[in-house]
Amino acid sequence: MNKIYIIGVGLIGGSIALDIKSNNKHAKVFGIDTNDSHLDDALKLNVIDEKASYGDLKEADLVVLSIPVDKAVLELPKVLDAISDRALVIDVGSTKDPVCKAIENHKMRRNFLATHPIAGTEFSGPKAAIHGLFQKKTNIICEVEKTTFKLQEKALQLFSDLGMRIRYMNPEAHDKHIAYVSHLSHISSFMLGKTVIEKEKNERDIFDMAGSGFESTVRLAKSSPAMWTPIFKQNRENVIETLDEYINNLKQFKALMESNDFDEIYKEMQSTNHIKDILNGIA
Amino acid sequence: MNKIYIIGVGLIGGSIALDIKSNNKHAKVFGIDTNDSHLDDALKLNVIDEKASYGDLKEADLVVLSIPVDKAVLELPKVLDAISDRALVIDVGSTKDPVCKAIENHKMRRNFLATHPIAGTEFSGPKAAIHGLFQKKTNIICEVEKTTFKLQEKALQLFSDLGMRIRYMNPEAHDKHIAYVSHLSHISSFMLGKTVIEKEKNERDIFDMAGSGFESTVRLAKSSPAMWTPIFKQNRENVIETLDEYINNLKQFKALMESNDFDEIYKEMQSTNHIKDILNGIA
Numbered sequence: 001m002n003k004i005y006i007i008g009v010g011l012i013g014g015s016i017a018l019d020i021k022s023n024n025k026h027a028k029v030f031g032i033d034t035n036d037s038h039l040d041d042a043l044k045l046n047v048i049d050e051k052a053s054y055g056d057l058k059e060a061d062l063v064v065l066s067i068p069v070d071k072a073v074l075e076l077p078k079v080l081d082a083i084s085d086r087a088l089v090i091d092v093g094s095t096k097d098p099v100c101k102a103i104e105n106h107k108m109r110r111n112f113l114a115t116h117p118i119a120g121t122e123f124s125g126p127k128a129a130i131h132g133l134f135q136k137k138t139n140i141i142c143e144v145e146k147t148t149f150k151l152q153e154k155a156l157q158l159f160s161d162l163g164m165r166i167r168y169m170n171p172e173a174h175d176k177h178i179a180y181v182s183h184l185s186h187i188s189s190f191m192l193g194k195t196v197i198e199k200e201k202n203e204r205d206i207f208d209m210a211g212s213g214f215e216s217t218v219r220l221a222k223s224s225p226a227m228w229t230p231i232f233k234q235n236r237e238n239v240i241e242t243l244d245e246y247i248n249n250l251k252q253f254k255a256l257m258e259s260n261d262f263d264e265i266y267k268e269m270q271s272t273n274h275i276k277d278i279l280n281g282i283a
Numbered sequence: 284m285n286k287i288y289i290i291g292v293g294l295i296g297g298s299i300a301l302d303i304k305s306n307n308k309h310a311k312v313f314g315i316d317t318n319d320s321h322l323d324d325a326l327k328l329n330v331i332d333e334k335a336s337y338g339d340l341k342e343a344d345l346v347v348l349s350i351p352v353d354k355a356v357l358e359l360p361k362v363l364d365a366i367s368d369r370a371l372v373i374d375v376g377s378t379k380d381p382v383c384k385a386i387e388n389h390k391m392r393r394n395f396l397a398t399h400p401i402a403g404t405e406f407s408g409p410k411a412a413i414h415g416l417f418q419k420k421t422n423i424i425c426e427v428e429k430t431t432f433k434l435q436e437k438a439l440q441l442f443s444d445l446g447m448r449i450r451y452m453n454p455e456a457h458d459k460h461i462a463y464v465s466h467l468s469h470i471s472s473f474m475l476g477k478t479v480i481e482k483e484k485n486e487r488d489i490f491d492m493a494g495s496g497f498e499s500t501v502r503l504a505k506s507s508p509a510m511w512t513p514i515f516k517q518n519r520e521n522v523i524e525t526l527d528e529y530i531n532n533l534k535q536f537k538a539l540m541e542s543n544d545f546d547e548i549y550k551e552m553q554s555t556n557h558i559k560d561i562l563n564g565i566a
Contacts, residue, residue, distance in 0.1 A: 118494040138491050167491055174492075180479045181493040185500040188475050191532040193558040194551065196463045199528065207561050208421050208450055209457075210464040211401040215562055216499050217468040222559045225552035233545050243537045245482065247530060249474040254526045262516045268477065269508035275476040276505045278490050279498055 001061035001088070001154060005052060007032045007075065009042040011120060012092050013066030014129025016162070017047050022131065023161045030056065042126040057082035062090075062158070069093040070230030073102040080108035088151040090115050094178065095234040096142045096171040113155050114142040116174065117164060118182075122222040135163035140178075142171045179238035184246060186220045186228055187239070193221035284344035284371070284437060288335060290315045290358065292325040294403060295375050296349030297412025299445070300330050305414065306444045313339065325409040340365035345373075345441070352376040353513030356385040363391040371434040373398050377461065378517040379425045379454040396438050397425040399457065400447065401465075405505040418446035423461075425454045462521035467529060469503045469511055470522070476504035 004020055006013040009031040017029045031048035033039045042048045057063060063079055065072055072093050079089055080103060089112045091099055100114050119137040121128060139159050144152060159166060169177075196218070200206040232239050256264050287303055289296040292314040300312045314331035316322045325331045340346060346362055348355055355376050362372055363386060372395045374382055383397050402420040404411060422442050427435060442449060452460075479501075483489040515522050539547050 118492060120494065120496070122496075137494070140492060177483070177489045177492055180482050181489060181497045184478065185475065185497045187533070187536060188471055189500055190552050190555050191529060191536055192468065192471050193555040194532050195467065195525065195529045197555060197558065197561070198532075199463050199525075200460070206460045206464060209401060209423060209460055210562070211403065211420070213403070213405075213503050214464045214468045216502050217472055218558055218562070219499050220496050221552075221555050223552070225549045225556065228552060229545050229549040232540060232548060233543075236540055236543075240537060240540050242478065242482075243533060243540070246474060246478045247533050247537065249478050249481075250470070250526060250530050250533070253470060253474055254523060254530065257515060257519055257523050257526070260516075260519075262512050265515060266508045266512040269473050269504075269506075269511060272473050272476040272480065272504050273508065275480065275501055278480070279493070279501070 008067035189220035291350035472503035
């Protein structure tokens with residue numbers, strides 16, 4: 001796969017481009033983006049080699065669609081309209097059911113592979129792209145059986161070159177579970193940031209009191225609203241369910257505090273402590 | 284200050300001991316702990332030089348009280364009973380009003396300085412003690428005017444040697460603000476961990492889907508219940524207030540999701556994004 005088209009040259013698309021370029025000296029990476037300054041930045045940073053447009057996609061061996069999930073469901077059919085039969089198209093979005101549904105009846109469905117690389121940082125744009133972002137990270141692949149076998153093989157080789165391990169899952173299960181282990185964390189972090197900023201808005205010195213624990217829990221509140229709003233919209237029902245359960249657990253904790261039941265609070269924390277073991281191995 | 288007594292040889296007390304020993308070759312560090320295996324570990328790891336008991340405190344130049352805050356209010360009066368007039372006693376707890384009240388009328392009040400080093404990790408015990416833990420961290424000092432001037436000077440020299448910067452605050456203000464920038468983060472993290480573990484208890488593979496974002500938001504759920512239960516108990520009213528506000532913000536976010544008001548959700552996240560700037564400088 002020598003002709004690579006990255007649609008959406010941001011953190012994820014840009015980081016894939018960087019690794020492909022260092023793994024394959026024959027690869028030429030083209031960038032497509034509605035944001036011209038991102039394309040210019042990507043060129044300057046050698047994240048891409050050339051700008052391109054949808055008219056060029058017929059030349060592509062690989063197309064990486066790395067744009068917000070609301071845009072992805074609109075653009076993916078156009079991408080599949082524009083490619084040749086040899087092209088592999090992958091997306092990298094944080095919701096999988098809507099994108100799979102959007103092209104389920106497209107005549108080029110077998111050229112598409114739905115993926116979700118569990119990798120990233122709280123930063124965005126081509127300047128956030130880094131080498132090795134995907135090393136030892138999980139890539140979740142959905143509906144693998146709907147992709148041509150030969151293109152599956154190419155995709156797996158690509159992910160292996162990026163250093164990723166693979167998990168297969170159906171789109172509904174992906175969207176349900178990812179709400180718990182990713183989407184809820186983002187809301188929890190944004191609302192924690194909001195709560196503290198509201199309270200302390202007139203006392204900026206207070207943030208001198210914040211330590212690495214606070215920083216860790218609000219890190220995700222730096223994330224891009226343009227990326228995350230459509231994720232919450234597309235995964236609305238699952239996210240509302242996780243929020244309900246989270247809010248209920250917080251209310252129960254508060255009730256224990258109000259009734260001075262600190263023995264039970266101790267037990268609550270102790271029974272959650274084994275998250276240590278569960279998380280063993282997460283970078 | 285050559286004779287140092289650490290009461291509670293854990294993460295904080297042990298890390299203070301390590302730094303004092305490398306800064307001052309004449310220092311001899313004695314450990315006092317109700318947990319004998321912690322004392323043995325601390326000896327083996329050279330965190331302390333000798334075991335000691337309260338009867339020895341009359342020899343002390345410096346006593347560091349680094350035990351859970353419920354124990355601190357009980358032990359501090361006994362420590363002040365046991366020391367000589369030249370000793371400086373500091374505590375390092377995450378609540379300051381109860382400990383200050385506990386000794387406000389003690390005849391040795393002027394030998395005590397209430398401090399809260401904003402430093403730590405999610406680990407505990409002497410094995411968690413590390414060199415340099417306090418470098419560039421903030422130390423909050425309460426009621427500085429109630430400590431003998433000469434001992435204030437010694438304390439400031441110690442904190443300067445540890446690499447800390449100083450903020451002065453009254454105990455009530457400390458406890459109110461620290462509820463927002465520390466205690467709430469811990470509850471948020473514990474309840475997030477609980478929510479996900481409850482949901483996914485039969486599907487441990489799901490944690491393969493968890494990325495560094497999830498890890499970051501639940502890191503504090505590894506913290507010690509024995510340390511945190513008494514903190515929540517002592518700072519009960521402030522913590523309940525922060526929980527109320529946090530829960531209300533989460534409910535409001537959920538209501539926006541339910542009414543499909545994603546424009547407002549975008550704005551919510553955007554207006555919290557400047558936590559980036561606020562946190563600049565936090566390690």
